[in-house]
Amino acid sequence: MSVLDQTRVDRPSPRPRRLSWTVSDAAVMIDRGMRHTLRNGDALFMSVFLPIMLLLLFVYVFGGAIDVGTGYINYVVPGIILLCAGFGAATTAVGVTNDMTTGIIDRFRSLPIATWTVVLGHVVASMARNLFATGLVLGIAVAIGFRPTASPLDWVGAIAVVALFILMMTWVSVMFGLIAKTADAASGFTFFILFLPYVSSAFVPTDTMPAALHGFAEHQPITPIIETVRGLLMGTPIGNSWWIALLWCAAILLVVVPISSHLFRSRTRV
Template identity: 55%
Template sequence: MSELTARGTELSVLVQRCVRLSRRNVDALLTSLLLPVILMLIFVYLFGGAIDTGGAYVTYVVPGVLLLCAGFGAAGTAMSVTTDLGNGLVERLRTMDVAGTAILGGHVVASVVRNLVSTVLVLGVAVAIGFRPAVDPLGWLAAAGVLLLFLLAVSWLSAAFGLLARTPEAANGFTFLVMFLPYPSSAFVPVQTMPSWLRGFADHQPVTPVIETLRALLLGTPPGSAPALAAAWCLGILLVSVVLAAVLFRRRIA
């Protein structure tokens, strides 16, 4: 068996393990799946009538809720990595010459799978309450690509947070930043309605261009410079997170 094939097999086995663990942790799974839906319903039915976005509020808010899904899924990734480090599983796997990339990659891929399921659920509920995307198959493919790139970036970032933390509770706290970022952005209200000091942050943080790109692709509106900014932010976060995770992993198992 070649080295590449062996590493691929390791990754596949560890992804399956992480997915099974997610299915067994029913409370956490239901939270990651249902909380974004509940938040979307709260914003649409409690606050949507008071927010003027120039159209149906559900149409405006869905892209932001999709990124909230990524934040909730990321918290689970960080906690899982920290738990595996704390219970000795990583050390046992390393004695069998399992690569660190496979160990962390299993958590990352499982996180992406969980988030994709949550995304489908959110879109289904959104369509049921009035969301009507104006997008062709190519647009759907592009939107899926943007969302997948963002999911990979935040999942690897969360894996790095999990390596930094010493307890699952601390890992969950580290990921609060990821879950918080959609709020001071264009996810729920137009940026121009914010105070000037907050508007500057909202315009220049990674979540806003990703949301604007998804919104443009799903609604068939001009995206402007948002796709280039979204790709730059996601690729930058992904690169830094992978390198940081590799360095931290070597230090934790040294």
């Protein structure tokens, strides 16, 4: 073997090093997203405060007038838990839009980094923020009388469904953030996300709604997700809700993730 051939054999492949750079880029952007979350105290406060206020409002103001066949707090908490992700979605969409419109992406493109990790930072920060808000709301609910009957395995299933729902909502928010041209528009695009839980089984059974509204409430994605979480936490029948919920989440992710990737490449192309 010649000296040149020996050099070729002994030379390390650049691929592991490039992979390590990508992992390092991702870690930096995730850290950036978490720092933005902690520094944006107003948005963090609202994403936690509003669900808690809605919980107290429905339990103490409306709860006495709504008959669901069980303690109303045990019925409404699963819906409030999912509503947290809706409030957190607006923050994610606004953060993505600000990155795309304030020139920071151009700065990142001038650096030797993987720019797609910017989106990854927003996704991970949103997941952490929404899971924290969900845990806090659940703690408040237990303090005021929520009494789940879930086994440890049921808790694992409920947390997994909630986490999948938050991931889905996060990517929908990223897509809206990439579509919007201003932060106000990004916040407005998420309005329908906040609206969906109200027309579902989150606060009242869907069979109490008018016929036309009942059909929509039964066949929109939020209802089977809520029924699955409620069934796991409270031991109520789940039926087909669990696989319909998973199918909705998977289908939406399969649509919005490629769209978000395409939008990001389009808007960051030279």
